[in-house]
Amino acid sequence: MIAGGGRTHGGDVASGTPSEYQIKAAYLYYFTTFVEWPPETFSDNGDALVIGVLGEDPFGDVLDNTMHGKTVNNKRLVVKRFESIKDARESHILFISSSEQGRLPNILEALNGATVLTVGESGRFASRGGEIGFRMEGKKVRFEINVAAVGRSRLKVSAQLMKLGRIVKDSESEGG
């Protein structure tokens, strides 16, 4: 069902069915259009909207291809990969790789107060304090939204996005 969107935005896969990460990359792009960041977050990096990946990158070049040449509200989409959590604070969307699952509480702790939309794909990412967590429903990619976490990061998430995601609460702040 996502074929149209995925194929067009991924642009690098010849086969008919887009891969899971092509879909996820497209979703990351769409998130930029349904989330509103405070204006000051763009002032120090020359009007670029930074999509960061923290930890092991599962996208390969799919993410770069997806974001390549795109703008949202006149802001370029820039993909950056971070090793250090400190650098990652400057990103607008931060995809936290499953490889960082273990130190997720620390990462979230470190990002406390930053206007960053955290996205992850590890199990129960959102309920553990992340803002949007991907999960698979059969072959479909779905997501959960932790409204409280979004509120904490001072981001505005469009109702359109809210109605699509499953709303979850913080269930275990102690982390694992």
Add this chain to the structure above:
Amino acid sequence: MALFRQASVKNKLILTSVLGSGTALLLVGAVITSYDLVSLRNALVRRMSVQAGIVGANAASALLFNDPESAEATLAALKGDPRILAAGLYTEDRRLFAIYGSEPLNGKRLMEESLSDTRDVHRMRGGRLVLSRSIPFEQRTIGTVVIVSDLQEVTSSMTRDVVIFASVLLISLLLALFISSRLQRDISQPILDLAQTARRVSQEKDYSVRASGERRDEIGTLVTAFNEMLSEIRQQEGELRAAHDRLEQRVAERTVQLQAVNKELEAFSYSVSHDLRAPLRHIAGFAEMLDASCEGLNDGGRRCIQKISQAAGRMGQLIDDLLIFSRMGRSEMQAVTVNLASLLKEVLVEAQPDVKGRVIDWKIEPLPMVSGDRAMLRLVLANLVSNAVKYTGKSASARIEIGVAQDTDREVVIFVRDNGAGFDMTYASKLFGVFQRLHRADEFEGTGIGLANVQRIINRHGGRTWAEGELGRGAVFYFSLPRRLEAAA
């Protein structure tokens, strides 16, 4: 149109106003209805367009994140509008992504029928409005919303319009009929009255009737003029009749006078003629006796006696002619079919003694059958023939022609032409008078009564007599007899 022309003024007036108001109303109704139709359709298209826009905006995320359930939930909001039969969401490659149908089974079919392109279009077909709006996302089109809505609203509104309009039309026409049949009386009634009056005048010649209707419009003028004409005609007719009556009366008076005088005259001439005969016979008889028995008379005396005898003879002839003339005026006419040719033959035989020793070139054409009094017509022919013979007496080579000058359905004209003494046309009118003679008695003998008798007889037959002549060259006498004899006094 021909039917209209034959209609009465009344019906024309009614028809005119009813047709006029009907046409105007139809026009207004058609304009209003079609304007209504267009604006209703436009309004519907606008509303549906707005709906499609809202649905498209709300369903954009569902399309992007591939969530048909959410999209269908968005579409389901259209349930609020009963006009919307079905709605569908298409991906940009035209696959049906989500669907809504007021009747779920129909929805899919409607959608499959509906999508032909993804542009922003609408079309109305089969009582449905199909409207599609593209869904924009970041300068791209990510799909299409298609809404199929029922035109039932427009149709029923139209039906309502038409029903209202038809009722208004009907009521207006009835009103127009009512009003015009009331008002037309004001125009047509005086015209009808006028026509009726005119018919009466022309049929009964009754000029005393008057058209009614005192009014200030053109019809009033017409009525007044008509009445004035009638009065004038009536007045003139009265004057004419009075003049006629006066004339009649005068003619009657004169006729009575004339008849009296005529009778007196005839009685007088008859008695005179009759009474003159006896003394004349005495004179003639004694003159003869004197001539025979008195031998002592000298030649002078004998000549005197001969003159007396001659004069007495001529006077006797004159008296006989006068008696015939007065008889002609009074005797009954007996109309029979007369063969003019055989009558002429008899006359010519009788005239033999007069033409003895003379050479006359007779030229006689066949004569027709006429109707009239045989004895009288015989007298006519005898007079004319003897006249011709008499007045050619001095011609070297006498020629007398008798024939038909004209033969028509109405009358036949007979002529008697001679090449004798003739006469001066100046006196032509005097030819047929009693005792009127254009020649002296010693030139041509005669009493001057012959042609008067001819004229009297022909006049009694309803015909005319006339003559043409030239001194020394001869004369032509004509008489006409009508084909159908009318009794004349």
